[in-house]
Amino acid sequence: MSIALDDSGAGKETVLERRGTFLRREKHEKISWKQQGRYVKCLYFGSQSDGNTTPDHSENDFLMSFNGVNIITVCEDWRAGMENYLMFHDDNTPPQQYLLQVIRRDTPEPATSLIHDALYW
Incomplete structure (x- = not known):
């Protein structure tokens, strides 16, 4: 062998x-x-x-x-002053993949400023 x-x-x-x-x-x-x-x-x-x-x-x-990045599955896990990303699926996402929603650093709300046509901040 x-x-x-x-x-x-x-x-x-x-x-x-x-x-x-x-x-x-x-x-x-x-x-x-x-x-x-x-x-x-x-x-x-x-x-x-x-x-x-x-x-x-x-x-x-x-x-x-x-x-320095906090990846979360529920908004209750948000941490102030650091990068937070919320994991989620949608109807077009393969089962083994997640989409990441950028969450603001100062409040647990989604970011709304578009950067480079691909990332909200």
Whole structure:
């Protein structure tokens, strides 16, 4: 089995190398954002970062969490003085996705100023 895994590119050494690579990428992302004054957590996951991939059958997912952003599901979780986004679905939203409504920093009401034709603030 080990020989077959090595031949397919999923052997122990390759797995350890890929995991190390993605851990370093996470650290690099964190440092880059920190230099810009933003404190974030960065996570790579999926078959590539797990090291469990074979040619033509891999995925790589990336998640960033900004510490200064509050993502809420109900307005009661709103926090003053920080970025707040309310998660919601509509009839056109796929089940695994959410839309985000920008909520004002000074009051738990939706923002109404359009910026760049894509973001209300």
